[in-house]
Amino acid sequence: MEPGAERAKNRDRYLALRFPHAVTRAEQLRSTERVLGAARNYFDQAKHDRCMELLDVAIGECPSSLPYLLARIEYAYLMNNEEALRQAVSGVRSLDPPPDTWRRVVDLAGRMLDELRVAGHARGEAQDAPWPDMPNWIGVSMDLTGDAHAIEFHRDVRNALGGEAPR
Amino acid sequence: MSISSAHTSRSAEAGNLLARIDALTGSSADAFLALHDDTDRLVAGVEQPLFASELVWTDAELQAARWIHEVESAMGRAGLRLARSGEIGRPPRARSASIVALAMHYAGEAMKWATAVGARSAAPCATLNQAMSAAIGLGIAREPLELTIARQARRCSVESLYVRTLLLCRFAGGNITCRQLEILDALMWSWLPILHTVPGPAGQTLHVDVESSDGLRLGMADPDGRCMHLDRDALERAYDATLAEFQAGNIVPEGLTASFPMSDHIAALDVMRRGLRRWMQVPVARAPRLQVAGKDVELFRGLAAVAAAIARPRAPMLTIDVGDAPPALSGTRPHRDLVDAVYETPRHIVQLRDLSSSGIGVSVSAPALAGLTLNEIVALRLRDEGPLVLGKIARVLPAQDGRRVVGIRRLGGRAVLMKMDRIDGASAETWHLVHVPGAEASGRDDAYLVTESQLRSGATLRTEVGQRSYDLCLDRVRDRGPGWVLAGFGIRAVAARAKECA
Numbered sequence: 001m002e003p004g005a006e007r008a009k010n011r012d013r014y015l016a017l018r019f020p021h022a023v024t025r026a027e028q029l030r031s032t033e034r035v036l037g038a039a040r041n042y043f044d045q046a047k048h049d050r051c052m053e054l055l056d057v058a059i060g061e062c063p064s065s066l067p068y069l070l071a072r073i074e075y076a077y078l079m080n081n082e083e084a085l086r087q088a089v090s091g092v093r094s095l096d097p098p099p100d101t102w103r104r105v106v107d108l109a110g111r112m113l114d115e116l117r118v119a120g121h122a123r124g125e126a127q128d129a130p131w132p133d134m135p136n137w138i139g140v141s142m143d144l145t146g147d148a149h150a151i152e153f154h155r156d157v158r159n160a161l162g163g164e165a166p167r
Numbered sequence: 168m169s170i171s172s173a174h175t176s177r178s179a180e181a182g183n184l185l186a187r188i189d190a191l192t193g194s195s196a197d198a199f200l201a202l203h204d205d206t207d208r209l210v211a212g213v214e215q216p217l218f219a220s221e222l223v224w225t226d227a228e229l230q231a232a233r234w235i236h237e238v239e240s241a242m243g244r245a246g247l248r249l250a251r252s253g254e255i256g257r258p259p260r261a262r263s264a265s266i267v268a269l270a271m272h273y274a275g276e277a278m279k280w281a282t283a284v285g286a287r288s289a290a291p292c293a294t295l296n297q298a299m300s301a302a303i304g305l306g307i308a309r310e311p312l313e314l315t316i317a318r319q320a321r322r323c324s325v326e327s328l329y330v331r332t333l334l335l336c337r338f339a340g341g342n343i344t345c346r347q348l349e350i351l352d353a354l355m356w357s358w359l360p361i362l363h364t365v366p367g368p369a370g371q372t373l374h375v376d377v378e379s380s381d382g383l384r385l386g387m388a389d390p391d392g393r394c395m396h397l398d399r400d401a402l403e404r405a406y407d408a409t410l411a412e413f414q415a416g417n418i419v420p421e422g423l424t425a426s427f428p429m430s431d432h433i434a435a436l437d438v439m440r441r442g443l444r445r446w447m448q449v450p451v452a453r454a455p456r457l458q459v460a461g462k463d464v465e466l467f468r469g470l471a472a473v474a475a476a477i478a479r480p481r482a483p484m485l486t487i488d489v490g491d492a493p494p495a496l497s498g499t500r501p502h503r504d505l506v507d508a509v510y511e512t513p514r515h516i517v518q519l520r521d522l523s524s525s526g527i528g529v530s531v532s533a534p535a536l537a538g539l540t541l542n543e544i545v546a547l548r549l550r551d552e553g554p555l556v557l558g559k560i561a562r563v564l565p566a567q568d569g570r571r572v573v574g575i576r577r578l579g580g581r582a583v584l585m586k587m588d589r590i591d592g593a594s595a596e597t598w599h600l601v602h603v604p605g606a607e608a609s610g611r612d613d614a615y616l617v618t619e620s621q622l623r624s625g626a627t628l629r630t631e632v633g634q635r636s637y638d639l640c641l642d643r644v645r646d647r648g649p650g651w652v653l654a655g656f657g658i659r660a661v662a663a664r665a666k667e668c669a
Contacts (some may be wrong), residue, residue, distance in 0.1 A: 008416055010416040010429070149661050153658055156630055161583060
């Protein structure tokens with residue numbers, strides 16, 4: 001097998017084992033919906049490393065994809081990971097994003113990164129609120145119906161078992 | 168060449184080697200260096216085929232692994248004995264440094280093979296520390312060396328091999344297999360230039376006190392500056408670079424481990440990642456274990472058997488009393504109910520050894536172990552009238568009397584079988600899926616045990632629970648193994664359950 005083909009095969013094997021069901025081939029990294037959905041699932045399951053690694057490989061595949069970089073900024077903020085946040089901000093800056101988008105990046109990242117605050121970038125009004133106005137670049141559903149249904153379902157199954165605790 | 172033939176053809180030489188190592192005294196440094204050449208050559212010939220074997224080694228393979236462990240332990244002990252004697256104070260410096268470095272190397276090798284053969288030898292941290300302390304005193308700890316190890320010339324130092332062995336001690340526990348440990352070791356060999364100690368950094372560190380009998384410890388830097396600290400930043404950079412190679416499709420490092428399955432590489436990288444990330448966190452204590460006195464229980468293996476066991480009443484109404492055959496003889500027990508009488512369903516009887524909130528240890532006879540694979544889905548009943556406990560095979564270790572100890576990691580809570588109707592129009596099917604509840608009351612950890620094809624189908628399923636009917640889609644993988652997936656799901660719709668006609 002050609003070295004390039006061997007490498008591509010190894011890469012697909014790695015992706016399929018590392019991100020089962022979410023990504024099985026490198027070309028699937030170009031699907032924003034698929035990648036952001038899978039990253040959200042990993043974050044929901046507290047698999048933070050897996051979430052960030054998926055975004056990293058997706059950014060490696062599509063270096064000029066603003067949605068991936070913005071999602072990385074929001075996850076880095078939620079994980080309180082300054083280093084990842086700094087890298088993602090630098091990546092977004094290099095893409096010369098629209099002014100509104102850049103202002104929101106600074107609003108959010110400036111809460112954690114001194115250099116953005118000190119550099120005198122515009123600070124959004126939300127900055128002074130106890131919780132920032134999250135931009136939702138990670139694509140969280142604002143509809144909480146599914147969460148409510150999941151609680152009901154868990155409770156109904158538990159009741160059907162005679163109220164026995166899951167463990 | 169097979170393991171047995173490789174081992175048999177060398178058995179005379181191998182037996183002689185052990186006798187020669189045992190005969191070493193505290194002043195036979197040159198003999199030790201000569202023995203290293205023979206040991207390296209003989210061990211390399213035996214160990215490579217062992218890594219190609221599947222989960223359960225044959226008796227010949229186990230015998231070969233035990234021989235390697237014995238030889239390398241003996242070399243490690245002999246080297247450390249020499250390192251603590253006055254012998255290494257004699258010039259030339261490179262010779263002295265080589266002896267201590269080889270002692271460190273063999274102590275690390277013995278640690279790896281102890282994990283492989285299930286030997287529970289204590290980590291030789293006290294003697295390693297004494298040897299390192301002696302090397303520091305003589306000023307040879309960072310002396311650049313070139314040693315032939317695993318038939319390759321390697322650049323190293325006493326300090327780098329000391330750090331490598333301490334890291335192996337730290338990683339050689341839990342569920343790690345010998346292949347995964349070998350991958351970790353291969354990574355550490357490729358990182359040898361950065362395996363050194365640095366002055367106490369700020370924050371949490373992994374450090375060792377060479378004047379103590381302890382290995383690497385996690386905690387804040389010591390105030391009196393006695394400890395040697397690992398270079399965390401360099402190790403994290405090396406880990407990130409390795410991960411980037413895998414993401415690009417390059418299996419690193421090159422060599423024997425490059426041919427190991429990708430799943431072993433990923434597991435080894437996970438162990439390393441957890442070890443490095445833990446630097447930043449408070450360590451988590453292992454769940455306490457409760458020893459159980461060898462109670463016999465039935466082990467259900469595979470998705471179909473697990474689902475059938477959940478569906479089956481706990482106490483079969485129609486039974487044939489055939490008595491209890493000694494499970495140690497056959498590993499299986501004769502059929503006891505009419506269904507088994509017709510279909511000859513084999514029963515796998517295992518002995519409980521210990522329990523914890525996260526896992527179960529059982530002792531299994533060799534015949535019952537046949538065909539068992541890592542990550543296989545299993546279930547067992549801890550109490551006669553209790554619910555089935557789901558788990559996956561996490562580890563297999565040799566034990567006494569030819570039996571094996573199998574570590575089972577628990578999955579979720581009390582599993583139930585649920586009837587699900589497929590309603591997405593693709594086909595009118597009814598599935599019976601194992602529902603595995605999570606501990607979270609929000610339901611975020613609930614899952615179903617399904618096959619790969621069921622998950623891939625993207626089916627919308629309807630089930631009725633209590634007074635409601637739920638439509639759900641299996642849409643994420645929480646865990647998986649051969650022939651099964653623990654799939655998370657999203658609820659698409661809820662409706663009041665239709666009332667049945669009178």
